[in-house]
Amino acid sequence: xxxxxxxxxxxxxxxxxxxxxxxxxxxxxxxxxxxxxxxxxxxxxxxxxxxxxxxxxxxxxxxxxxxxxxxxxxxxxxxxxxxxxxxxxxxxxxxxxxxxxxxxxxxxxxxxxxxxxxxxxxxxxxxxxxxxxxxxxxxxxxxxxxxxxxxxxxxxxxxxxxxxxxxxxxxxxxxxxxxxxxxxxxxxxxxxxxxxxxxxxxxxxxxxxxxxxxxxxxxxxxxxxxxxxxxxxxxxxxxxxxxxxxxxxxxxxxxxxxxxxxxxxxxxxxxxxxxxxxxxxxxxxxxxxxxxxxxxxxxxxxxxxxxxxxxxxxxxxxxxxxxxxxxxxxxxxxxxxxxxxxxxxxxxxxxxxxxxxxxxxxxxxxxxxxxxxxxxxxxxxxxxxxxxxxxxxxxxxxxxxxxxxxxxxxxxxxxxxxxxxxxxxxxxxxxxx
Ligand SMILES: CC(=O)N[C@H]1[C@@H](OP(=O)(O)OP(=O)(O)OC[C@H]2O[C@@H](n3ccc(=O)[nH]c3=O)[C@H](O)[C@@H]2O)O[C@H](CO)[C@@H](O)[C@@H]1O
Ligand SMILES: C=C(OP(=O)(O)O)C(=O)O
Numbered sequence: 001x002x003x004x005x006x007x008x009x010x011x012x013x014x015x016x017x018x019x020x021x022x023x024x025x026x027x028x029x030x031x032x033x034x035x036x037x038x039x040x041x042x043x044x045x046x047x048x049x050x051x052x053x054x055x056x057x058x059x060x061x062x063x064x065x066x067x068x069x070x071x072x073x074x075x076x077x078x079x080x081x082x083x084x085x086x087x088x089x090x091x092x093x094x095x096x097x098x099x100x101x102x103x104x105x106x107x108x109x110x111x112x113x114x115x116x117x118x119x120x121x122x123x124x125x126x127x128x129x130x131x132x133x134x135x136x137x138x139x140x141x142x143x144x145x146x147x148x149x150x151x152x153x154x155x156x157x158x159x160x161x162x163x164x165x166x167x168x169x170x171x172x173x174x175x176x177x178x179x180x181x182x183x184x185x186x187x188x189x190x191x192x193x194x195x196x197x198x199x200x201x202x203x204x205x206x207x208x209x210x211x212x213x214x215x216x217x218x219x220x221x222x223x224x225x226x227x228x229x230x231x232x233x234x235x236x237x238x239x240x241x242x243x244x245x246x247x248x249x250x251x252x253x254x255x256x257x258x259x260x261x262x263x264x265x266x267x268x269x270x271x272x273x274x275x276x277x278x279x280x281x282x283x284x285x286x287x288x289x290x291x292x293x294x295x296x297x298x299x300x301x302x303x304x305x306x307x308x309x310x311x312x313x314x315x316x317x318x319x320x321x322x323x324x325x326x327x328x329x330x331x332x333x334x335x336x337x338x339x340x341x342x343x344x345x346x347x348x349x350x351x352x353x354x355x356x357x358x359x360x361x362x363x364x365x366x367x368x369x370x371x372x373x374x375x376x377x378x379x380x381x382x383x384x385x386x387x388x389x390x391x392x393x394x395x396x397x398x399x400x401x402x403x404x405x406x407x408x409x410x411x412x413x414x415x416x417x418x419x420x421x422x423x424x425x426x427x428x429x430x431x432x433x
Contacts, residue, residue, distance in 0.1 A: 155219055274287070
């Protein structure tokens, strides 16, 4: 079994570079299959497990995908298969993002239903309502969702009950080839939505308003491949911001995009952390003593749910009572039990967690319950007494490239090891005797 072992007590110093954003690259690679002409060349693609999964989904559909030196080249001009089986969707929910592009280009798409996951039930009803509003038939059965349309989709006015990131992306992609105008109201405003719209527009789409709550898409007949560079990962940047702060260190986070990080920066400033904007990134200086604060996760530009568990680690080291309220996902507190194993004082009250700090965190064996929880446990390990052993690394590998090396480069005492299971060790002893 692989583990990340951290020994707490080192201040972090130096420079770390942020990768391209996972949550931007997945929809962009999915969107590349709309192009019936030309190749797409996508730069700054991080070497993440999720990127390999989306590339496998495309390869399964007969798309020609090449991945070398952080660049993905996609040629989708073949006749494509319009199905994505459970094998892929099970590994990564974002596989559902091929629905919109396939429906738009072929009038058909069939994808395994994603089901729930550790952070919540995560339905896709809003994606499907959007497709239906554009004239598609939706059929759910035998663990699959199948969407079909006779001829082109028709532009429609679509109001999202909540600003879902995935639904906004899927509908925007489907609308790109629909006849007439589609208006998405109460659309998600995340920077990753803007990145996807920019890429689609380079492909020949006509999208305005991405990044605001109303997106207008005027459908075109055809899209062609385009060259695009993925935006920096604001959640990876945020994770290193917390690492600098929690250890009282001084770290330059190269390529961190301050405009994408306002809510996090403002909360960390309240806690006493200092930020300096530099030409190539953001410098983060941790204080001697952190102050408690409260956060409530919300759709962008509110506080990102993907930074909630890392902030919990920071609050455990702050003086006073902090309150975290999670409004985006109904079950994103699985890491609370793991933090408790490290001596954390945490109380769950409905959708809030009350954090009493500062505590003397103690190293323990803990499991990453999702990718951000895994990162948060490493952050706690950076300041805990003794050794913290983090398991279930497959979650962390979905969203972080070389996290161990990056922390080690900043001076952390951390390594990734493959441990021989206990039963194998005792069998070996028996053999020797
Ligand atoms: C690959 C990717 O980009 N993942 C991000 C994306 O996930 P994802 O796109 O899945 O998140 P959504 O914005 O769609 O989900 C937000 C909330 O809406 C609910 N919902 C969503 C769709 C739907 O049809 N019906 C419905 O009820 C979800 O259950 C959740 O409670 O945005 C989340 C919220 O910022 C982030 O945490 C994820 O990291
Ligand atoms: C929840 C996340 O991702 P996904 O939607 O891919 O599960 C995340 O990036 O924190």
